[in-house]
Amino acid sequence: MQRKLEMPKEAMNGRPGLRDRSQQEAGCTDQPRHLPWGEAVKRWLSDRELSIFSHLSGFRRFCRGGELPGLSKAAILMDYLRMKCGQGMEKSGDGIVRIAGRPWACLKRGAATGLYRQIFLFRDYEFRSANPAPRILDCGANIGLATLFFKLSYPQSQIDAFEADPDLATILERNVQGNELSNVNVHCCALAKGEGEIDFYPSGTTTTNGSVQADLWRGGEPVRVQARRLSEWIGDEVDFLKMDIEGAESEVIAELSESGALVRVREAVVEYHHNHHGFEGGQSGLARFLDFWERAGFSYQLSADGAGIGWPRVHFFLIRFRRVADLKG
Numbered sequence: 163m164q165r166k167l168e169m170p171k172e173a174m175n176g177r178p179g180l181r182d183r184s185q186q187e188a189g190c191t192d193q194p195r196h197l198p199w200g201e202a203v204k205r206w207l208s209d210r211e212l213s214i215f216s217h218l219s220g221f222r223r224f225c226r227g228g229e230l231p232g233l234s235k236a237a238i239l240m241d242y243l244r245m246k247c248g249q250g251m252e253k254s255g256d257g258i259v260r261i262a263g264r265p266w267a268c269l270k271r272g273a274a275t276g277l278y279r280q281i282f283l284f285r286d287y288e289f290r291s292a293n294p295a296p297r298i299l300d301c302g303a304n305i306g307l308a309t310l311f312f313k314l315s316y317p318q319s320q321i322d323a324f325e326a327d328p329d330l331a332t333i334l335e336r337n338v339q340g341n342e343l344s345n346v347n348v349h350c351c352a353l354a355k356g357e358g359e360i361d362f363y364p365s366g367t368t369t370t371n372g373s374v375q376a377d378l379w380r381g382g383e384p385v386r387v388q389a390r391r392l393s394e395w396i397g398d399e400v401d402f403l404k405m406d407i408e409g410a411e412s413e414v415i416a417e418l419s420e421s422g423a424l425v426r427v428r429e430a431v432v433e434y435h436h437n438h439h440g441f442e443g444g445q446s447g448l449a450r451f452l453d454f455w456e457r458a459g460f461s462y463q464l465s466a467d468g469a470g471i472g473w474p475r476v477h478f479f480l481i482r483f484r485r486v487a488d489l490k491g
Contacts, residue, residue: 230314233262238282245275261310264341267333268305277307286480287311287404287431294318296401301353301392301414302433304330306337308404313343320345322395326352326362326387326407353407354389355417362387396423403430411435412447419454428488430460434479448479461486 229235245259248271257271261278268274280286287308295318300309303323312319323338323346325331331350338346352362361384392414405411411432418424436448455462460483 230311231317233314237262242275242278242283245271245278261307262314264310266305266307266310266341267336269330269333274305274307277304281307281311287402288315289402289429289431291316291401291428293401295320297397297399298322298402298404299392299395299400300324300404302326302404302406302408303334303348304406306334309334309338309343309346310341312402312404313346318345322347322349324349324351324353324392326350327364328385328387329364349390351388351390353392353410353414355391355413356389357391358389359386360389361385391417391421393418393421393423396426398426400427401429403427403432405430405432407433409435412451415451415454419458424454424458427458427483428485430483432481432483434481436479452481455483459486460484461489 230238241259241261248259257268257274259266259268259271259274259278261282266274288311294316296316298312298316298319298321300312300321300323303309303325306323309321309323312321321343323334325334325348328350331348335348335350337343338348352360354360363384396418405414407414411434415424415432418427434448434451452462462481462483465480465482466478
């Protein structure tokens with residue numbers, strides 16, 4: 163979920179094709195009139211107010227967050243700046259970035275930079291656990307940056323990492339094995355309400371956000387992948403569930419709720435795609451999605467950065483869930 167903050171021509175010129183009425187009546191065909199500078203800046207900021215606020219909030223969380231064992235905040239900033247400076251190189255195709263001195267393979271450097279910012283700078287998936295060896299499910303693991311973040315935070319953690327995209331799963335496995343991350347199991351499968359083979363739609367040329375939902379990213383030709391139920395991996399208890407599975411979160415959480423496994427999750431952070439019509443009845447389903455968690459005894463907190471795709475816009479909400487019983491304790 164990356165947005166480049168730049169002043170578009172439309173902000174300076176007004177709506178595309180907008181011309182002064184008198185010019186139109188006179189048959190003039192010169193350039194669209196320019197907005198005053200102050201009005202142009204005001205319009206640009208209003209369109210990006212939530213995104214700017216989200217970035218400021220993210221850096222605030224970074225400053226207030228704890229140090230990671232073996233990776234200081236200064237090192238995180240330096241790694242990010244190096245990635246950002248090299249982002250123009252090898253935007254597509256297999257590349258290598260360095261994180262805490264580790265070589266980390268990526269499919270698209272620009273996408274890896276955005277993930278690093280989200281995970282290491284903005285601390286979207288940071289959590290506190292009294293268990294020194296927490297069980298973690300990383301759903302939508304991509305190239306494994308969240309998996310690495312969890313391992314740096316809790317070196318003894320036990321992680322199951324799931325990735326549906328076969329190409330990304332190969333890179334994920336390479337990163338886990340090449341950097342000798344212990345107690346990490348990689349599963350190349352999609353998560354769904356049932357088992358069997360389903361279509362997976364890889365992303366376009368600029369992101370790595372593939373989906374089992376055909377209408378979400380409008381990627382390339384579908385590939386057949388194996389689908390599994392997440393409830394198989396819940397076991398007695400999961401300390402932290404991270405979920406970023408591009409539109410499939412509703413049916414996966416519904417399956418966890420129906421199987422009775424959701425109550426065995428202590429804390430979760432889910433990226434929810436609002437206004438996506440892939441849910442039952444052609445509705446956004448946010449109320450029903452939250453109801454699954456409420457009935458399982460969870461409280462929640464929502465945050466959004468204003469990013470969206472398509473129309474009606476699909477908005478990305480990051481929702482953190484914690485069991486009410488743990489909050490009272």
